[in-house]
Amino acid sequence: MAVNRAGAPVEADRDVPGLIVKFGDYPLHHGGVGAIRSLGRLGVPMYAITEDAYTPAASSRYLTRAFVWPTTGAEEPARLVEGLLRIGRRIGRPAVLIPTDEEAAVLIAEHQGELAGSFLFPPVDPALPRRLASKQGLHELCAEHGVVSPSAAFPESYQEVVAFADTARFPVVAKNREAFVRRRRPAVGGTTRIATREHLLALARDWGERPGVILQEYLPREEAEDWIVHACFDADSAPLALFTGVKVRSWPPHAGMTAHAYVVDNPELADLAARFVEQIGFSGVVDLDLRFDRRDGQYKLLDFNPRTGAQFRLFENESGVDVVRALHLNLTGRPVPEGEQRAGHRYIVENIDLPALLAYRRSGYTTPHAPARASGTELAWLAGDDPLPFLTMLARFVRPGAKHLYQLWRAARRGSRSATATK
CATH class of the missing domain: 3.30.1490.20 (ATP-grasp fold, A domain)
Structure with a gap:
């Protein structure tokens, strides 16, 4: 059970389970593990779709059951919907759906009528998640609503x-x-x-x-800063929880998944994100990537992910609420406790931050808004109350032999050479 600084617990409905929905073959996904832990620690029964029985998510002590279902993400929607309904019948009661990729978010939105009896999820315009996940669709929405994008x-x-x-x-x-x-x-x-x-x-x-x-x-990295927004919005597109942070490192360098980030208060960015979501009428969890261009002083929206972001556990308010908890509380009719975000807190993805660190040091890139010292650290994989996902990740990360690590090193070398050539 999560407890806020005032000592009051976050009271989740333990009779309503959660289901992590992901399609495709990417077993080393820390976002799913984070969601399992986040709600599992509140006593919520957690289920997950996994590639096999030996993924980090499947090894979490907070997972009630893994449904092994190998998919590519390119299957016919009818097949995926039927698979979800089959899982719903095996769970035996309505569960909150937590999509961790675009394919899952779009499928849920476009098939709300078929899924509604077995699952809980935010109501949304069925066409909106697909449009947001599309680079062209997002660019057009930004133009329609006066949001700057490259x-x-x-x-x-x-x-x-x-x-x-x-x-x-x-x-x-x-x-x-x-x-x-x-x-x-x-x-x-x-x-x-x-x-x-x-x-x-x-x-x-x-x-x-x-x-x-x-x-x-192209927005020159020397003149830009990478910012992230994670939030959860209710059926009226009002924010239930909204957080801002700065990305220190990503992998691949400057263009990939967050490897190291900090919580940084940014009211201007929070207001921009909230206004855009209200204008387009989205509800549910979002993960936004923006680049602040110091040349013109504008935040430029790069990506709008209409689902839970992999690094969402960076953000939690002083009441113990993150976006996944906010989603579950809201869909089960419970109040979402308010509170300030944990400014200065940092998040590290252990298996990709080391190669990212080496690449960034070679390029000389720094993030001015990153605090000199963290107020606390959240690790993506390692948790004292749930160590097996970390060990499972290590076993799969280095298999076979050191091939995966060698590929990361080669990619870091290519990234450093490219950075040097553009100086």
Whole structure:
């Protein structure tokens, strides 16, 4: 049971379980483990969809049961809905759904009618999560509602890529237009910095007749800061819990998953996020990535993840509420205790922060808003009351042999060379 600083407990409904919903093969997912622990510590029965019986999530002492269901994320929606309903029948009572990837969030939103009897989830416009998860959809929503995002182009052919290259200011950034293509054959392997016109055209030749990419303005890391917002909104799009923090390191460097972050109060950013969510009418948990451009003093929205973010456990208020707890409390009709966020608290993802640290030191990048000293630390994997997920992560991370670690080292070396070349 979580207890706030005044000594009052966070009272969750222990008769309503939670189900971690994820599709695809990514067993080393610390966000799911964090959600299992967060609600499990309140006495909420927790269930999870896992790739196999030996994932870190499946080993948590707070997990009541793992439903082993290998998926790719590219299955037909009807098959995934039927699988969820089958799991719901095995749980035997309505459970709060906690999606940890875009595929799950979109599926739940688009099939609310079929899932409503077996599960609890926030009401949302069925088309909105898919649009938010799309780079093009998000860019259009930002333009509609006056939220700044990096300038971008969405070429529909190789000829349009050539026309863009003729007038673009390099470097530029290429990303996959739709979140779901990472399960299939993506045009680019994640966020890709392209230094020259020639490099862009060489890459574009392999993108096919309909390039599924977004070509985006490059925001120089030397003139930018990476910020994150995690929040939970009720059915009226009012914030139940809203937190702001700064990203110190990510993996891959400057373009990937958060490896090290701090809670930093930022009322301006909190207001921007709350207004945007109210304007678009979203409800539920969100994970936002923004880059503050010191050249023009503006926050530019890069990603809007309509689901629980992997690093959500960075954020908790003084009443012991994080976004997953806020979601469960709200959907079960319980009040969500208010409180200030834990400013100065930090979050470290142990298996990726070391290679990220080495890469960032080589590049010379620092985050001005990171506190000189943390007020407390939350580790993604290691927890004294739940050690097995950490040990399971280690066993899978280094298997087979040191191959995974070697790949991380190679990627860090490539990142450091790229950073040096752009100085």
